[in-house]
Amino acid sequence: MAKTLAAPPQRNAPDDRYDWKRIAYLLALSRVLDAMEEDRLVPEKKVLYQFSARGHDMAQIMLGLSLDQPADAACGYYRSRPLLLALGVDPEVALASAMAREGGYSSGRDIGTVFNYPNPGGASALPMCGGVGAQYTPTAGWAQAIEYHHKVLSDPSYEKGIAVVLGGDGSVASNGFWSALTIATTQKLPMLFYIEDNGYGISVPSTFQTPGGNIAANLASWHDLEIMGGDGTEPAEAARLIEDAVSFVRGRNGPCLLRLTVPRLQGHSFQDTQTYKSDEFVASERARDPLPRLKSYLVPAMLSEPEWDRIAADASQAAEAAREAAEARSVAAPETVLKNVFFQDGAMQAMGGQWTHGYTAPEATETPNPEGQRINMVTAIRRVLDHELMLNPRVVLFGEDIGPKGGVHAVTLGLQEKYGVDRVFDTSLSEEGIIGRAVGMAIAGLMPVPEIQFRKYAEPATEQINDCGSMRWRTNNQFAAPMVVRIPGGFFKCGDPWHSQTNEVAFVHSPGWKVAVPSNAEDAVGLLRGALRGNDPVIFFEHRAMLDHAWARRPYPGDNYVLPFGKAKRARTGDDITIVTWGAMVHRCEEAAEGRSADVLDLRTLMPWDKQAVLESVRKTRRCLIVHEDLQTAGFGAEIAAVVADEAFIDLDAPVARLTMPDIPSPHNAVLLEWVLPSVERIAAKIDDLIGF
Template sequence: MTKNEWMDVARTVIASRFIDTIEETELVPAGKVTYQFSAKGHELAQAILGQALRQGNDCATVYYRSRPLVLAAGMTYEEAFAGPLALSGSRSGGRDIGVVHHLPNTRGVTVLPASGDVGAQYTPCVGWAQAITYRTRVMQDESWAGAVAVALGGDGSTATSGFWAALNIATTVRLPMVFFIEDNHFGISVPSTFQTPGGNIAENLGAFRNLRIVDVDGTSPEEADRLITKTVEHVRSSQGPALIRVRVPRICGHSGADNQSYKTQEQKAEELARDPIGKLKEFFARKKYMDDGAWSTFTHEIEQEVRAACEAALAQTQPLPEASLTKAFYDGTMPRHGGLMADGVEPPISSGDKVEDGPRVNLIEAVKRTLDNELSRNNRVVVFGEDVGVKGGVHGATVDLQIKHGVDRVFDTSLSEEGIIGRAVGMAMAGLVPVPEIQFRKYLDPATEQINDAGTIRWRTNGDFAAPMVVRIPVGFSKRTGDPWHSVSGEAIFAHTIGWRVAMPSNAQDAVGLLRTAMRGNDPTFFLEHRAIQDTASGRGVYPGDDYLIPFGVANILRAGTRATIVAWGEMVHRAKSAVELMGADIEIIDLRTIIPWDTETVISSVKRTSRCMVLHEDTITCGFGAEIAATITQRCFQYLDAPVVRIAPPDIPIPYNKGMMDAVIPTIERVASELEILLAY
């Protein structure tokens, strides 16, 4: 590094130290800061790393001890204080705890939204790294050439599933990613020997293929500069991954609330002796950059700046309480990062018109044609998942798409749902349109953390970031039978997952219109494809064309009627229809099509006319989405009801394999009909 670059490093290190000290000694005791996480001891290594991340399309995924890096990336001192103080000028506008950072790109590196979940920072970083190769190789965008993605984490985080998922993908696919592991020997109170055998992750990964490993003293200016800078440059030029283990002391508690009772006096003294600031000062003297006097003046000036920033932050207003109710979903304002439009690219335009004379297709073919068409019209769409590439998916929805669109755009992933969804998050924030497939609903379970974090990105970054994507998942029982693993529908959990839209079409035409709308949308979306109608007469329909769109939140009145309303979605729509036909009764059937948002008004106005309502679903009954609909009807049109709203759904048990047993669980046509008789007679 040049002298000027070292001066920048020193500025970041010293400023970070003052910010931590003011928080620890003043703001926490005064009750103004609740979550305080010092980076004392980690500053030098992070500041040097920050200096190395200036390519323009670099990214860093960080954690709560990453403030020095985020300062190096351009966060102001005032923003740094305002975050933990929960004030209006904080990056999250008071929504998040301040140390869970994010920062749009101003100095050549984008700091992706951090998570409070240890280990959740790794797989989104993989997604950005893959987007670097995609934007360079497929989109031929030279501005991305040589960019790197860096994930920062502690020694404890190397024990998480997120770390291993990311490491496995980055090395298997060879991505330009750096794992920057700050080993301070503790995860709160637990020593690193509890996280990995012998306590040294770098040593243990020695046999890992495709991984450059570097072990660095993060308190030594020369060594840290030489090895960190060189390794980042190596990843830039080779576009392959590296892991840097940075040995640092944690000269503070885990957080403001930690009394460090688990450390001996000797350990504390040893940590203090390794303070990188003293070593940086010596280094500056040795290099004749600054003598003692100049260092004191320099330090004093930074202290003044930090102090002024603290005063300015304390003078900020409180955020408006009602602001917390905004930004869960796209509201017309563009994020700085995430999705097409944030990158200045308009999605393809379609009339929305329906073609009436197309071929008759099943649901799988409808999905495949829509994916194919969107891949052709938009070079940012990427389709991936287990068996999605060569085989074309275990359900056949992507057959031949890889041959047509290439291995970079339609590809097989390793068997890691956390990796699939986390990767989609990073790709979305890098301006791609990820459309991952999860093989069956139950197999999304390992990705739960990434799903939950993705949904809240727009909200917790105060609109700075978003992660629009479409997660396609076959759900429900199949044409032949069900079982506990392949037949879960579970849409209620999705409806309860903040920030996600949920579609569940009942037929091929709706699948086309809803999938196209989802792929051009600005929010993460679950697209649930019912297995029983993938290839059945009831699910088939005329292919509505390549421009067909159905807006979310607009239900379909499948059948008009006056005596009762049935609200259903997915396969249950067909059971409702068959039951009504069996009875020959004058009953209205509403196919909800989308669950988030759901078409409240169509349901309410129908129930006001019919005065009786049955909600029919395949997800288990307790807290199923039927409960939401029933509660809304009761609240909005209680006085119109001639009978209580009835919910027909499986009891709270898994779906059995034996067909007869399954029929005892999932509402059959006969059961729906007999429950309707009871409802009409009430």
Template sequence: MSTEKKEMPEVISSIDWKWLAKLMLTSRAMDDKEENELVPNKDVLYQFSARGHELGQILLGSQLTHQHDAASAYYRSRPLMLSLGLSLEDAMAAPMGKSGGYSDGRDIGVVCNKPGLDGPTVLPMAGDVGSQYTPAIGWAQGIQYHQNELEEGEYDRAISVVLGGEGSVATNGFWSALTIATTQDLPVLFYVEDNGYGISVPGEFQTPGGNIANNLYSFKNIRIFDGDGTDPVEAADLINQSVNYVRDRKGPALIHLTMPRLNGHSYQDNQAYKPEELIQEEQQNDPLDSLKSFLVPDRFSDDDWNEFKDNAEQDIEEASEAALSRPAPDATTTKRYAFAEKKEDGSLDTQLVGGLAPSKHTFPESSEAPEPEKQRINIVEAIRRTLDYELETNPKVMVFGEDVGAKGGVHAATMGLQTKYGDERVFDTSLSEEGIIGRSVGLAYSGLMPVAEIQFRKYADPATEQLNNCGTIRWRTANQFAAPIVVRMPGGFAKCGDPWHSLSNEVFFAHAVGWQIVMPSNAQDAVGLLRSAMRSNNPTVFFEHRNLLDAKYARKPYPGDHYVVPIGKANMLQEGEDLTIVTWGAMCEQVENAVSKMDVSADIIDLRSIMPWDKQAVLESVRQTNRCLIVHEDTQTAGFGAEISAVLSQEAFKYLDAPIERLTMPDIPVPYNVGLMDSVLPTSDKIIDKIESLVAF
């Protein structure tokens, strides 16, 4: 047997091993305190141990030193947070649901974030597996954009890191992020912690052969690193190599480190699904023991190590006591920050990270008064011209989606924009709605204004997780982060129907916390609403109705480059006395056609915005007309008309001379056959019948 001593990698001499040992012992003491005392006492209600994962995370954190580095982590990443400066008191207080910290008691305590005001940023974590990947991709692309397009040299060598377990490599988010990173050559490091189990499911069920690194060696344009996450020397060397590979702009990289999960998935998990011999083997493979063997006695004595351990336990006792003494979060503020807010002095209560507001970005002047040109344009041209002006005047605007580049969009709304502004600002994406929206979120975090296109409303379904998470960012981080993005989304019936391209379903987004939803019925409103959305500090769904894109009804003169429509302000299409008709989108045309054929005087209100909706305008009208008909294309059960009806029943009941009526699609998809489609859509004839019965009541 050879007794030749293995040469140490150069990085070993640069590591502060005392700091690392103390931090690892501190993380372990934190888990001990929670598992042995705080959880049994019900001071902590959700607990996810990091035991076994600490070594690699702390080594990784020591490498994240650039001011524009970011980590997109997950619920087992507290050691990384500690290595990046999370205070012990905040780390203990958050799982207790106490005030302060990174969510002020709003989110599960291990779901962290860290605004990068004095160092790297930790992007808001999420509780769902795999959703951390595509926002990290957006941040990486943001680094490239700031460096190349905005010529900000301070972004040189910055990187994005995304952490996940071996279970997460089976998710859509992982594969979407991997595709984008490798095809776009982004500065991102995938850090995969493999403890062999996704809760109780073995890794072989997540990826063939159980090792994602082996499966990716054949991938183009990504460097793979694979090793033992319990070996201090090997882990330190591989992490250093992988980080520098990405920093040197050689391309994306993935590091796969094996390690034991020394406790259950969460406190309640007793690991009964594991063979006893495996549990014993994992305990013998504790990276803390490996670290001690490496450091003692060569670098520190047993007494030193014991002192580190005693101090760590004492620090955790003190931090725990201080955290327990914190007050509960102020329940009177729980409803705050679903949307951006203003302070008492009228100034914006700006988030710390995300969107244009933190940089004090200023926009060109705006006006609610249109300056119409002579020629009428359709909605497609209205969208194109608005995007063009905002791209020209705001270098932080990016427009992207499937086929928006050279083709100009499947509806031609982005025609010519890539030629004019280049493919870093107007570009095509891979066919992944998860990737489109998740990437948008990361780009917004990096201080940009992404305008993403989902080709049809139905195609947004795979992006539901990212859309929902985007809307709740401001609330769940207590206004520390926000991701103001615009998602352009055509939908609704057109020359024919079908269950895939003709879906409306705007009520889904009305129920998604934190989202603004606007639905223009004409070209003028399309300009004003899109410009308002692109300058808003909230995420916005801009719904483009397919039947209106080139419709004669929707054509209006271009209202000028400064025209805006305030989000949440309805438009009175015509005034009357007999009844109020509330509608939006393509139904505006049907309603106006119906009323024009009748001897009836009606207030016709085009909501324009579904969230927020103009309650005051509707209430004032109904209090004058005493009757109300709500017409929308979405299905009836729990459609948005039901919300309007409920508000009117509560706040205008004494003014009503007839029941509130709704005319909607039945609870079925839109049929393809034109005759079948017309049989179920709200049409002018059906609206006439409803008006007649309502007025005669």
């Protein structure tokens, strides 16, 4: 009697709530693009940086397809191209970006794996950064902006929006990750942390990044954070987990961390041979490839073998057509690389800043209309912030201690009480988080005004500051993040290495930032108001010694008073010497020039700075002295001296001179401090030396 063979076990049919054909197509397309780069474009030197997404791709595509709200945004990293394909990025654009051709993510200005995608028809990809972990805090800022748009600005289109940040297991050791985690959980923001754990950060095992190698397990007791995790290579499991995580965050239950384990089926980059992995480990990774697992899941339960092959063939054909079109694109004209450092010629960015949301600045004047008695700089700055908060609901102030305390210098005193905690609020103690959060909020159309408590404290935020400034340029005007960063600094009654630093030149050397250094209350009003109504990121430097200095007091110049950047003020007029200065040194230079015929130029802004005014004055007086508080070596005075020597050399009757701090930190003892600062007496003596040369 013949035996009856048992039927094979039945697998659950694919859940028809998911678009499996679309997932299969995008996965096939992602694989073809990776293979095309690895096998052809990199060896042909048409692509110089290549990071394969193989192994990460299937779950990423599922995540991208789940972002279907116009307020949704995601920020990823160099292995996130599958997500972009799912969001709708054309493969031609992806390949053109990889080949650094015109019309890609940056038209050849940035690495092709450093992406951005302003998507007016759906979810956008926020401009990623090249630094590991730098994507977290801007995404937290976008999440907070979602809540602000919905609750404060009463915009219903943000009601279900979420912010998603992608990171590998290596990135969970970064400052940005922990700062964003604190922001998202303390504020209960609609933010999804999507962690792709492939076990290695380049060559370093994940056990070096977090104890035990499992960030989800280590965060199990973290308050107000939903933790999920599982296998990112199993189609049904990955789809379910992603749906659960997105639904949790979209339901306004707070943030969620989803950790999916995935294999990295290629080296960290194309050049990485993975010799640090054993053959057995590499084989185990290949056994977890999500592509054959997806095929096994769909064929024959949903698709026939020919249908699967047809999907793969369609993807291959689309990739080849994209390659041909991308290769046909030209390289951007070299001279265009100088454009889009700042907003210029009315060329509006595609996304970011209040101007793209319909903001129109009120009428303004450069002519002051003095009102009342002289006020100090603290009062003047507070009055501008108060007025702009009242006029513009997109203005948001935040930083350490700026709420009930009113800031350590009392500049924001009373503003939280007047405008509420949604618009004026304290933050956790993380400058990375303060500036990174501001970046995301600015991209979302707000005008953030973050405060860094003292100049030296900006150093942990250096990466976010630099990335923010370069955003417009490196995305070729796709994105910009206008904001005003208020930073007190400089000496006061005493000095010290931690609170008294100026170092303005560091911001000048960060492309894309405008830098204001007002010396008095009137100029502070005009420059701050212009910055708050502008379309570029601004560093607004508030010198501690001038905040309540009698000389710096001026009558309030009016609510319509706005000063342009790059226009110096002639504080004194004379014929024998030009003195160029800014900030706290203006007062000292004016005193030193008493009884002498000197042009004293207060630059007021260092980026841009008024070259024309300086050169015109030097050609008249034939002498130039530059006075500043910052260190001499590589201080901004060196730039001014170089320009004068280069463009007005034949007009000079004496060498260009500088009077500055020596190359040391600011000393604490008041006697020591005054000995190293440019004093009125030393400035006067230097003026006399140059006039008598």
